[in-house]
Amino acid sequence: MSFFRFLLALLMFLRLIPTPVAAIPQRRVTMSFAGDCTISSFNGSAREGSLNWYALHYPPTYFLEKVYPIFSEDDITVVNCETVLSDRDLPEREKPPGGPRFWFTGPAANAKIFSSSSVEVACFSNNHMYDYGEEGAKDTVAALEAENLLVGRDAVPLYVERNGLTVGILACGIWDPGDEALLYDALEEMKEKSDFQVIFPHGGLESIYKPEEWRRTAFRNLVDRGADLIVATHAHRLQPVEYYNGGTIVYGIGNFCFGGNNAPANRTCIYQCTITMTPDGIEFEDNIIPCYVYTGRVNNWQPAPIPESDPNYQKVLDFMAWKRDTPM
Numbered sequence: 001m002s003f004f005r006f007l008l009a010l011l012m013f014l015r016l017i018p019t020p021v022a023a024i025p026q027r028r029v030t031m032s033f034a035g036d037c038t039i040s041s042f043n044g045s046a047r048e049g050s051l052n053w054y055a056l057h058y059p060p061t062y063f064l065e066k067v068y069p070i071f072s073e074d075d076i077t078v079v080n081c082e083t084v085l086s087d088r089d090l091p092e093r094e095k096p097p098g099g100p101r102f103w104f105t106g107p108a109a110n111a112k113i114f115s116s117s118s119v120e121v122a123c124f125s126n127n128h129m130y131d132y133g134e135e136g137a138k139d140t141v142a143a144l145e146a147e148n149l150l151v152g153r154d155a156v157p158l159y160v161e162r163n164g165l166t167v168g169i170l171a172c173g174i175w176d177p178g179d180e181a182l183l184y185d186a187l188e189e190m191k192e193k194s195d196f197q198v199i200f201p202h203g204g205l206e207s208i209y210k211p212e213e214w215r216r217t218a219f220r221n222l223v224d225r226g227a228d229l230i231v232a233t234h235a236h237r238l239q240p241v242e243y244y245n246g247g248t249i250v251y252g253i254g255n256f257c258f259g260g261n262n263a264p265a266n267r268t269c270i271y272q273c274t275i276t277m278t279p280d281g282i283e284f285e286d287n288i289i290p291c292y293v294y295t296g297r298v299n300n301w302q303p304a305p306i307p308e309s310d311p312n313y314q315k316v317l318d319f320m321a322w323k324r325d326t327p328m
Contacts, residue, residue, distance in 0.1 A: 040106030051259030168194030
């Protein structure tokens with residue numbers, strides 16, 4: 001037999017041998033979600049002890065160093081960027097009297113807080129994105145993108161591909177009953193272009209631990225329309241998780257690296273989920289990692305996981321499962 005025929009026969013034989021299961025790339029993606037990250041200070045202050053002051057005196061890795069082991073091991077980390085990042089001296093946007101009147105800004109370099117700690121996606125659809133007008137919002141997007149972060153905003157679908165799976169992420173505002181209907185077209189697009197659809201909405205009342213009924217209705221409507229996961233922000237408090245009609249709703253993920261307050265409610269979590277493509281469709285597993293918003297006597301701008309031996313660890317888990325009124 002000629003060498004050529006021998007080689008041909010060998011190749012044909014090898015094709016009959018099934019590929020070992022371990023050699024087949026697994027289509028699996030793990031995502032981590034963290035809440036409101038105000039990586040700046042009120043009015044851009046850099047007074048001693050403020051987040052902006054820390055950013056001037058500590059490396060950017062300082063802020064998320066205690067959660068970096070979690071973020072670096074996942075495939076996609078998503079946070080809410082609730083601040084303006086700009087090096088320009090921009091005027092504050094006028095806000096109506098009677099409501100919260102806070103303006104947050106920091107230098108563009110603060111975007112490195114995310115990029116240095118394995119954050120891949122910064123959602124930027126919230127009530128502080130226009131604190132310094134359109135120019136401030138543009139500067140923020142530019143600062144985040146300069147650090148190779150993907151920016152979700154304006155209810156425009158963002159697509160992230162990892163390990164052969166495509167995740168659609170929709171950063172948006174839901175402020176009033178019926179607002180969810182404005183997202184239906186975008187959700188339909190996401191269902192066509194991605195394997196798993198995430199809604200990351202901002203809105204509702206602040207400082208409450210129980211979601212309003214209208215928000216529960218709005219989020220359920222989105223699941224009924226095909227959303228797989230909803231992770232909400234804005235309340236500055238944790239709110240529980242609901243499993244509804246094949247989807248998952250995290251009603252409030254709380255503050256995370258929060259430069260807006262020296263003593264915010266000191267409980268939060270990282271919500272983590274893993275999606276795996278199987279012959280029967282997507283398998284979904286999730287995990288709640290209880291965290292402190294800060295680890296100093298007052299806010300040191302450094303969230304950290306709560307040790308399992310700490311009684312507060314189980315309190316957070318029980319609260320997220322609707323077994324407690326608060327996680328405190």
